[in-house]
Amino acid sequence: MDLVWSPTDIAFRDEVRTFLDEKLTPELRRSGRLMTSVYSDHGASLEWQRILHERGWAAPAWPLEHGGCDWSLTRHYVFSRESTLAGAPSLSPMGIRMVAHAIVKYGTQNQKDYFLSRILTGEVFFCQGYSEPEAGSDLAALSMAAVDDGDDLVCTGSKIWTTHAREANWMFGLVRTSRAAKKQQGITFVLIDMTSPGIQIRPLVMTSGEEIQNQVFFDEVRVPKTNVIGDVDDGWTVAKYLLEFERGGGASAPALQVMAEEVTAAATAQPGPDGGRLMTVRPSRGSSLTPASAPMCWRFSNTECWLPWRAAATPARRHRCSRSSRPNSVRPSPN
Ligand SMILES: Cc1cc2nc3c(=O)[nH]c(=O)nc-3n(C[C@H](O)[C@H](O)[C@H](O)COP(=O)(O)OP(=O)(O)OC[C@H]3O[C@@H](n4cnc5c(N)ncnc54)[C@H](O)[C@@H]3O)c2cc1C
Numbered sequence: 624m625d626l627v628w629s630p631t632d633i634a635f636r637d638e639v640r641t642f643l644d645e646k647l648t649p650e651l652r653r654s655g656r657l658m659t660s661v662y663s664d665h666g667a668s669l670e671w672q673r674i675l676h677e678r679g680w681a682a683p684a685w686p687l688e689h690g691g692c693d694w695s696l697t698r699h700y701v702f703s704r705e706s707t708l709a710g711a712p713s714l715s716p717m718g719i720r721m722v723a724h725a726i727v728k729y730g731t732q733n734q735k736d737y738f739l740s741r742i743l744t745g746e747v748f749f750c751q752g753y754s755e756p757e758a759g760s761d762l763a764a765l766s767m768a769a770v771d772d773g774d775d776l777v778c779t780g781s782k783i784w785t786t787h788a789r790e791a792n793w794m795f796g797l798v799r800t801s802r803a804a805k806k807q808q809g810i811t812f813v814l815i816d817m818t819s820p821g822i823q824i825r826p827l828v829m830t831s832g833e834e835i836q837n838q839v840f841f842d843e844v845r846v847p848k849t850n851v852i853g854d855v856d857d858g859w860t861v862a863k864y865l866l867e868f869e870r871g872g873g874a875s876a877p878a879l880q881v882m883a884e885e886v887t888a889a890a891t892a893q894p895g896p897d898g899g900r901l902m903t904v905r906p907s908r909g910s911s912l913t914p915a916s917a918p919m920c921w922r923f924s925n926t927e928c929w930l931p932w933r934a935a936a937t938p939a940r941r942h943r944c945s946r947s948s949r950p951n952s953v954r955p956s957p958n
Pocket residue numbers: 750751752753754755756758759760761783784785786787836
């Protein structure tokens with residue numbers, strides 16, 4: 624298989640590089656580099672979103688009619704890889720990469736008209752209200768009550784681990800509207816205005832000192848039924864659809880690949896035992912693939928990695944990234 628970039632792919636890559644060179648200030652690059660998980664500094668992230676929005680690149684995966692880009696998978700790959708290489712801050716995923724897709728699929732026309740354009744500009748900034756103190760991995764055990772009262776649902780309970788709850792002006796969340804036989808039934812997907820009376824937020828301090836996650840308390844908070852996405856009691860359907868974008872559908876692999884390359888570069892530059900290097904990496908025998916033509920394949924399935932300190936301790940074993948241990952999502956074509 625001969626995997627090479629087409630001239631139009633290369634032209635697009637150059638266009639992205641030029642844009643990033645021009646628009647990424649040292650402060651924005653610094654924020655991207657200091658990112659410890661999926662979130663950049665909130666202010667820098669919003670500033671970068673504004674710049675991307677001006678260029679029409681804030682939400683490339685959205686449908687064209689709502690402001691997305693009609694990109695091929697290769698272009699998504701190129702954009703993500705180049706952005707990471709240049710040190711661009713990440714955009715908050717909760718609005719653009721998550722709830723927007725649920726609104727496009729299940730929202731009313733009014734909801735689409737109000738939220739989508741404002742998510743793009745950053746005017747509406749979402750947090751995610753799923754987890755509860757007694758409902759984490761077992762999300763369907765959630766119990767935050769939403770009682771039907773005329774035009775509103777009245778919500779009482781608590782959400783936890785809510786990232787950016789203090790910065791967000793809206794929350795998308797799951798609430799319990801009925802206790803049916805099956806716990807996945809009776810859940811409703813709602814959009815909650817974070818300025819509503821009855822909401823209190825307590826930051827959770829991490830061992831790093833950061834206060835990104837929070838616990839949010841709701842005391843008889845009124846949520847208009849016009850803010851329900853999909854049908855009352857059928858929020859699990861909306862949540863499952865959103866999960867396709869939360870845990871997939873995005874182009875995380877290119878950014879992770881860049882980070883893996885940076886770690887590899889650092890480790891291979893370090894002296895190891897016996898005058899060698901801490902880590903050595905080379906394409907496996909018989910491979911004609913180069914990093915440029917098949918980066919994912921090269922990284923995970925056509926590369927042998929020796930970890931000398933382990934090899935010295937157990938001479939009979941050689942640690943190798945084998946085909947059988949590679950992640951299922953790794954494919955030779957860019958994604
Ligand atoms: C950095 C960060 C940001 C987050 N941001 C948000 C957010 O914005 N919004 C939000 O709603 N949530 C958020 N979460 C919560 C997260 O997505 C999970 O829902 C939550 O961390 C899991 O719940 P828990 O902590 O109660 O763990 P538990 O569900 O109690 O699980 C604890 C451990 O037990 C294991 N376990 C659980 N059930 C079983 C089982 N049946 N069999 C075997 N093992 C099991 C789990 O794998 C885990 O190792 C965030 C979490 C983190 C770490």
